[in-house]
Amino acid sequence: MKTLSISLIFLFITCTASANDGYKLWLQYFPFENQAVSDYYRDxxxxxxxxxxxxxxxxIQRELEMAASGFLNSKVKPTFKHTGDSNICWIGKTDDLPKDLKSAFGQKVNEIEKEGYWLKYHLGRVIITANSDIGLLYGTFAFLRSIQSRGQLESLDELDNPKIERRILNHWDNLNRTVERGYAGFSIWNWHRLPRHIDQQYHDYARANASIGINGTSVTNVNANALILTPDYLSKVKALADVFRPYGIKVYLTARFSSPMEIGGLATADPLNPDVQQWWKEKTKEVYDYIPDFGGYLVKADSEGQPGPHNYGRTQAEGANLLADAVAPFGGIVMWRAFVYSEKTPDDRHKQAYNEFKPIDGKFRDNVIVQVKNGAIDFQPREPFHPMFGAMPETPLMMEFQITQEYLGHDTHLAFLAPMYEEVLQTDTYVNxxxxxxxxxxxxxxHNYSLTAMAGVANIGTDRNWTGHHFHQANWFAFGKFAWNPNAKSEEIAEEWLKLTFTSDKTFTEPVKAMMLSSHEMVVNYMTPLDLHHIMARSHHYGPGPWVTGGSRDDWTATYYHKATEKGVGFDRTATGSNALGQYAPEIQKQWGNLNSVPEKYLLWFHHLPWNHKLSSGNTLWDGIALHYQKGVEETRQNLDTWKEQVDHVDEERYKHVLSFLKIQSEEAVWWRDACLLYFGQFSGMPLPDGVEKPAHDLDYYLKLNPKFVPGI
Structure with missing residues (x-):
């Protein structure tokens, strides 16, 4: 048995030898740092x-060749055998386990599920076994991650099954290659060249997703274009599906509800109309003729101008079931988004999805899953969990997280979202x-749902590093981890990503991990402290806009949500206000409705309070808001100092790129602080507390700022 001393395990990987543009993501496969480490893993x-x-x-074989070439800094290929004989590293399905290895697994091998794997060290050998080739691929990536992070192979004994069946990226990519709420360039799908040209990036995209267990992708915007269902485009989607299939990734398409009229020549899209039902069945059969393993449809209906069953006086269940019946013969599903609200401004948009879907719980077909955003408004920096997660025991619900950062500073602001994912997922609904x-x-x-899924709105674009900010790769990575296991831990994910992407040196990973783990809270501090929300600029949501008011819908304004006056600020969602709190379980109503027990992170989400309200710290509400803004600014400056200390641990290209973005973030945190405090200060009439820097300009200066051509709208 060979062992690697603990002192050698954590020797850092030298990353400064050549430029690194981030394209390899967390699959860097850096050369081993010394001969001892190389000798340990080489065999x-x-x-x-x-x-x-x-x-x-x-x-799998190509991945192992690539890894060996990188780790060993050599073009010598591994020696592969394709027999049932044992070797020092054995990869094969459970039915093919040689007799001398079967004893290592015993009856527990039956616990491996369809996409799961068992990675185990046994008598000097590493064994990767699964019940499917895709499981073997996942296990191979797990094995390589262990080497990347300099793990002790003798301790390997990992039986890992995904806890969620469908783990899907939602691309909000348009056919003209713009990306709605995308900040890392244009869409990677070059529809004009498809299907005749297959870009290498499509393979690299599939490889990256498979490495973190993502097994589905919806390649088009939820604000759907019916053209995607025409033969010209189905042939293009087929080309992508053919690339993705060996990586275990199914393609899904967004279906525009009015497609029977727009491309089918019908006079209606009424889901109860027999001609409409037949059209969808025939169209869906055509889709499966192109893509036999097509995953199904994702639908945004009756929201923000998108057509839907409301146009015909039908329910969301009747709309979803129309498509569910069409895909059912082929094993497909329908993901029906709960982001639904009427054309009329409500008393509280928080309540709309719940009010729409709660009465039809249990009315959906078995192959429908309702896709619910983590919060009830719209991907705010922080939201309490969506009340639907405690209200639909008869209908499968899937989580929709944002990976892109629509309301979190776009691609230049560091905001590691794993803590936000974890916060939402581990909140108690008390429903049972x-x-x-x-x-x-x-x-x-x-609730014993037979269908489970999680979706993440992708942050991927044509930037060489895929995500704009190098650290936003970590949000893509983290989403994959939580989709595989919703009980994952943010700290473990951050540490693993840093080791895979940069170095295993603790002098780097420890301070930078701390920076990552606090970054989401930092952004909340300098944008929306104490759960002020929806106070971004109009339309593009880039920068502060607490003054935004008027227009076609009140609930698309900031003033609708913060309700600031000389008397106070915040949205009263208790029984004395909109009573949105009544959509949660009694235990939550009791806790969040009481000013003595509501978590202050949700304070202004549920309560309208006077400016002199006393917080748990003893500060007034006004002072608390101001101090949070200042804290956020100071944290961005601390992050700059932390990053500058890492200059010797990071290659020059990525070091400078991240440094530039951290500077932008620090500058814009000041913008947020000053603009918001000047605006809300008009109403509070109170001075800034000690320790809060005075704004460099007056409010009129910030009101006149109008960034042009902000990407992503």
Missing amino acids: YLENINIVGASPTIDI GTGSTVSKVVDGTL
């Missing part, structure tokens, strides 16, 4: 037995008593 990388033959097995967390709703264990 496991050079003597591999892979049992089986398929396009996915070919991908204590311990009924959102994560248990989403993974199906609370």
